[in-house]
Amino acid sequence: MSDVALMMRQRSLVAGKLIGLMLLAALVFVWLGPIILVVITSMKSNDAFLAGPFALPTEPTIAPYLTVWNALGFGPLLANSFLYASAGSALAVILALVPSFALSRFDVPGKKLIFGIILTGLMLPQQTVLIPLYDTLRALNLLDTRIGLIIVHAAYGMPAQILILRGFMTTIPREIEKAAFLEGATDFQVFWKVILPLSVPGIMVGFTLNFIAIWKEFVFGLVLLNSEANFPVTVGMLKLNSDRYMAVFNLPAAGLVISQIPIVILFLLSYRKLSSGNFAGAVKG
Amino acid sequence: MAEVTLERVEKRYGSYTVVPHLDLKIEDGEFAVLVGPSGCGKTTTLQMMAGLETISSGRLLIGGRDVTALPPKERDIAMVFQSYALFPHMNVRDNINFGLKIRRTPAAEMQAMVSEVAQRLQIDSYLDRLPKELSGGQRQRVALARALVRRPGVFLMDEPLSNLDAKLRVEARSFLSKMHHEIGTTTVYVTHDQSEAMTMGSRIVVMKGGVIQQAAPPLEIYRKPANRFVAGFIGSPSMNFLELEVAEGALVDGAAGIRIPLPDSRSAEVARSASPTVVLGVRPEHLHLLADGEGGQYATVFQVEVVQHLGNEMLLDIVAGPHRAIARADEDARVREGERRTFSVDMDRVHFFHPRTEVNLAISG
Numbered sequence: 001m002s003d004v005a006l007m008m009r010q011r012s013l014v015a016g017k018l019i020g021l022m023l024l025a026a027l028v029f030v031w032l033g034p035i036i037l038v039v040i041t042s043m044k045s046n047d048a049f050l051a052g053p054f055a056l057p058t059e060p061t062i063a064p065y066l067t068v069w070n071a072l073g074f075g076p077l078l079a080n081s082f083l084y085a086s087a088g089s090a091l092a093v094i095l096a097l098v099p100s101f102a103l104s105r106f107d108v109p110g111k112k113l114i115f116g117i118i119l120t121g122l123m124l125p126q127q128t129v130l131i132p133l134y135d136t137l138r139a140l141n142l143l144d145t146r147i148g149l150i151i152v153h154a155a156y157g158m159p160a161q162i163l164i165l166r167g168f169m170t171t172i173p174r175e176i177e178k179a180a181f182l183e184g185a186t187d188f189q190v191f192w193k194v195i196l197p198l199s200v201p202g203i204m205v206g207f208t209l210n211f212i213a214i215w216k217e218f219v220f221g222l223v224l225l226n227s228e229a230n231f232p233v234t235v236g237m238l239k240l241n242s243d244r245y246m247a248v249f250n251l252p253a254a255g256l257v258i259s260q261i262p263i264v265i266l267f268l269l270s271y272r273k274l275s276s277g278n279f280a281g282a283v284k285g
Numbered sequence: 286m287a288e289v290t291l292e293r294v295e296k297r298y299g300s301y302t303v304v305p306h307l308d309l310k311i312e313d314g315e316f317a318v319l320v321g322p323s324g325c326g327k328t329t330t331l332q333m334m335a336g337l338e339t340i341s342s343g344r345l346l347i348g349g350r351d352v353t354a355l356p357p358k359e360r361d362i363a364m365v366f367q368s369y370a371l372f373p374h375m376n377v378r379d380n381i382n383f384g385l386k387i388r389r390t391p392a393a394e395m396q397a398m399v400s401e402v403a404q405r406l407q408i409d410s411y412l413d414r415l416p417k418e419l420s421g422g423q424r425q426r427v428a429l430a431r432a433l434v435r436r437p438g439v440f441l442m443d444e445p446l447s448n449l450d451a452k453l454r455v456e457a458r459s460f461l462s463k464m465h466h467e468i469g470t471t472t473v474y475v476t477h478d479q480s481e482a483m484t485m486g487s488r489i490v491v492m493k494g495g496v497i498q499q500a501a502p503p504l505e506i507y508r509k510p511a512n513r514f515v516a517g518f519i520g521s522p523s524m525n526f527l528e529l530e531v532a533e534g535a536l537v538d539g540a541a542g543i544r545i546p547l548p549d550s551r552s553a554e555v556a557r558s559a560s561p562t563v564v565l566g567v568r569p570e571h572l573h574l575l576a577d578g579e580g581g582q583y584a585t586v587f588q589v590e591v592v593q594h595l596g597n598e599m600l601l602d603i604v605a606g607p608h609r610a611i612a613r614a615d616e617d618a619r620v621r622e623g624e625r626r627t628f629s630v631d632m633d634r635v636h637f638f639h640p641r642t643e644v645n646l647a648i649s650g
Contacts, residue, residue, distance in 0.1 A: 173368065175366045175367075175368050176373075178370065180383070181356075182335060182337070182358070183383050183384035183431070184387040185383075197374045198374055
């Protein structure tokens with residue numbers, strides 16, 4: 001290859017890389033832009049926002065956060081959301097554990113059919129179950145109660161938990177289970193002492209995903225609750241969109257940031273555990 | 286300790302029969318090795334003994350007790366798996382005492398039992414470590430300790446050494462043999478490695494297609510293989526097989542230039558085949574390379590195709606017409622690839638197999 005050809009080839013490689021980087025930058029802007037905008041807006045006064053919506057805050061302030069927290073009662077809203085997300089996810093995981101174990105390890109007759117029926121629960125749009133759920137909760141005197149919404153979230157989240165946990169348990173080497181049987185363990189002991197502890201990463205994945213889903217959930221909270229005292233943060237945030245705050249942008253932005261913080265913390269806490277290998281040393285060298 | 290008896294045991298999966306009919310008695314204190322190629326039914330047989338596979342028909346007795354329908358925990362057995370199957374979330378101590386805890390053994394007694402077995406297997410300094418913090422050899426010892434600690438009547442071992450590297454495997458082999466001598470527990474050991482079988486077993490059970498081909502002590506299997514399959518499976522390199530015509534008191538293949546006279550002591554055996562041909566089975570060490578110009582009564586000429594140097598000896602790939610064989614030779618023997626050389630067949634130690642039924646004619650009589 002001549003020097004000129006080599007130089008042209010190098011140039012085209014550089015140009016290719018440059019285009020790639022520009023595309024990446026554009027993608028980063030599309031993904032991070034709105035988040036950055038919300039964070040910036042939440043740290044400005046409303047006047048500063050109106051003067052320059054995309055400008056960086058010249059005098060950063062936490063006043064919007066304090067206003068949202070104190071005036072709109074964000075504390076109880078977050079506490080409610082935390083209760084629904086944690087209790088709903090925990091209940092969904094607990095309910096899913098035994099069926100997942102059975103579907104992953106035993107030759108249950110009609111196993112595929114049962115699994116298929118459970119999975120249809122994943123495909124049901126919320127709108128199709130709203131009215132039956134509303135009627136059921138009313139009949140059980142659970143309408144507008146925290147426990148009612150927790151049960152709904154647990155039931156609605158369970159199919160996804162079974163999908164995740166069954167998949168996870170299937171990956172646990174069978175010989176570990178056989179070894180436990182040979183050592184004299186009963187089915188329950190195998191589940192309790194071996195399969196369950198080894199499923200912790202799967203449980204955490206399921207719990208985290210369900211926690212996020214419930215945290216973001218809006219429709220069930222809106223329809224099945226009436227009292228403000230029971231509202232989760234998503235429903236409570238509606239107040240920020242009411243007339244009083246129509247021309248105010250920094251308060252909804254601060255509310256959005258506050259409402260997302262627990263999710264970010266949860267992700268940071270669970271990330272390492274989720275990605276760690278749990279079966280190291282179980283089989284082979 | 287206990288003896289293990291399989292009576293007319295069968296294993297079927299739907300219409301597919303894996304083990305058609307198995308009769309085997311493993312004596313109390315014996316180290317029996319089930320050996321055979323992949324798919325020969327050896328692991329299925331072991332798993333039936335363990336209770337991890339159901340027995341389709343027949344009976345299994347352990348220590349004289351019919352355990353055919355009993356779950357694993359009521360069979361007085363312990364098993365070491367090929368993959369060790371340690372509980373990854375438990376430390377070595379909890380792995381070892383898992384079965385004892387399940388059986389609600391008192392804490393003090395349990396501690397004493399774990400200490401004893403850990404000392405014996407030299408893993409007492411790793412008791413608080415997780416399996417992932419151990420080497421392959423140490424994990425294998427933990428798996429062994431878990432099996433040993435309950436003092437079962439029978440040990441079942443499913444290729445426990447196949448995940449170790451070559452050096453560790455040789456060490457582990459002698460370690461297991463020594464342990465068996467000390468403890469004397471009946472052991473059923475499954476392997477596809479014939480050298481493991483030869484070195485460890487007090488009796489080798491060679492299987493093929495779910496059927497026992499021969500069950501005998503290692504040297505007997507080596508010296509008196511029941512059929513061509515056993516002869517070819519046991520020994521490395523494998524026994525050579527040459528199908529030759531029987532004519533005028535000799536084994537002949539005119540086109541290949543082979544004519545080996547039959548000694549009188551073996552002619553009756555060959556006559557039993559009642560067939561115009563017989564399969565001559567000769568191990569590589571019983572094909573002796575002769576010096577140039579040297580001849581012999583049972584000598585025949587082969588072309589040397591490949592010379593493999595092993596350091597202490599050579600393996601010669603040799604051919605004569607359609608017949609291929611491997612011969613052992615001293616490392617200092619002078620031989621080159623492509624040469625035609627004379628080899629003497631040790632006719633006292635060869636085997637004759639029926640060309641169709643493949644049975645050893647010395648035994649079939």
